[in-house]
Amino acid sequence: MVKMLTIGAAVQDIFMSHSPEFMPFEDKFDKKVFLKIEFGSKNDVDDINFSTGGGATNAAVTFARQGLEVEFMGTIAHDTAGEAVLKDLDNEGVGTKHISYSEKYHTGYSTVLIAPTGERTFLTYRGASTHYDIKHFDLSRSSADWLYISSMAGDMEILDELFSQAKELGKKVCYNPGKDELKKISKLRALLEDVDVLLVNKEEAQMIVDGETLEELVRKLLNHVSVVIVSDGQKGVMASDGQTIVRAGMYEDVKVIDRTGAGDAFGSGFLSQWVIGKSLKDSIVFASANSTSVVTKIGAKAGILTKNSVLHAMPLNEKDL
Numbered sequence: 005m006v007k008m009l010t011i012g013a014a015v016q017d018i019f020m021s022h023s024p025e026f027m028p029f030e031d032k033f034d035k036k037v038f039l040k041i042e043f044g045s046k047n048d049v050d051d052i053n054f055s056t057g058g059g060a061t062n063a064a065v066t067f068a069r070q071g072l073e074v075e076f077m078g079t080i081a082h083d084t085a086g087e088a089v090l091k092d093l094d095n096e097g098v099g100t101k102h103i104s105y106s107e108k109y110h111t112g113y114s115t116v117l118i119a120p121t122g123e124r125t126f127l128t129y130r131g132a133s134t135h136y137d138i139k140h141f142d143l144s145r146s147s148a149d150w151l152y153i154s155s156m157a158g159d160m161e162i163l164d165e166l167f168s169q170a171k172e173l174g175k176k177v178c179y180n181p182g183k184d185e186l187k188k189i190s191k192l193r194a195l196l197e198d199v200d201v202l203l204v205n206k207e208e209a210q211m212i213v214d215g216e217t218l219e220e221l222v223r224k225l226l227n228h229v230s231v232v233i234v235s236d237g238q239k240g241v242m243a244s245d246g247q248t249i250v251r252a253g254m255y256e257d258v259k260v261i262d263r264t265g266a267g268d269a270f271g272s273g274f275l276s277q278w279v280i281g282k283s284l285k286d287s288i289v290f291a292s293a294n295s296t297s298v299v300t301k302i303g304a305k306a307g308i309l310t311k312n313s314v315l316h317a318m319p320l321n322e323k324d325l
Contacts, residue, residue: 008075010074010078010153010272013059013061013133015058015130016054017116019051019303020049020052021262023048026117060154062304070276070311074097075100075101075102080104081109085111105132106131109132111131112133153177177201204233205234206236209225218242222234226325238254247284250285253318254319255318269291269295269307273292277291288320290309292318
């Protein structure tokens with residue numbers, strides 16, 4: 005069995021939804037959309053949900069539900085939020101022996117205000133989820149074949165050490181960079197030589213290489229990594245393994261309840277199939293289905309698909325590179 009290790013953030017989320025006060029407000033002058041709440045006002049919320057998140061724990065649940073052996077490596081604290089993270093991972097069968105504890109910071113915590121459109125506004129305390137110590141990330145303690153690494157809060161030294169360890173130990177790397185890593189683009193590019201699968205959206209891809217179309221971006225990114233997946237929101241996704249290019253549209257038009265974790269579900273959904281030998285096309289179909297299922301539920305984990313979920317066809321074409 006393929007063994008997985010996810011590395012990155014773990015947080016507790018509280019979702020507040022079904023409030024008439026959470027309507028989007030468009031500022032035509034700024035050309036931006038805001039959540040407008042009057043100072044001093046008291047706004048009723050009709051529903052509240054507690055969940056856990058963080059890209060690495062979300063990915064771990066996808067792998068576990070697909071029957072893969074998986075462990076999580078990240079930092080939390082000895083507090084209520086940390087207990088919630090541990091409970092969720094234990095319930096899903098995710099190994100937690102590589103979790104480290106911060107004595108200075110609390111476990112990461114987010115309050116999420118969900119508009120009727122499914123769009124979200126986050127109030128986030130990152131805490132322990134963004135303060136790492138390299139001594140807690142010794143990959144020789146893990147027998148994992150694959151690493152799924154999400155944002156490491158822009159700590160390029162730890163990323164460099166992780167990628168170097170992975171290469172030395174013969175472990176493969178799937179990387180989904182965060183905004184803080186993308187702010188240090190020259191250092192990020194230098195690290196990509198040790199990455200096997202890169203997961204980015206169109207805007208992130210354009211920060212790494214020049215290009216306007218998805219295909220142009222994918223082709224250029226293949227000069228850095230072996231497998232590339234570039235998403236473009238509701239417009240779909242393009243992926244390549246250096247042999248073929250797959251262009252996929254929307255899996256299914258569903259009512260969006262909450263977009264939290266959709267990107268994590270897509271990336272981990274793809275990898276969960278790719279590591280067991282599924283084709284590029286089949287891996288993309290499952291990734292799209294997993295992401296679509298997640299947005300129909302509140303929270304990043306509730307909608308993650310289980311093994312042997314029934315899938316249907318989707319708009320997709322494949323051509324030789």
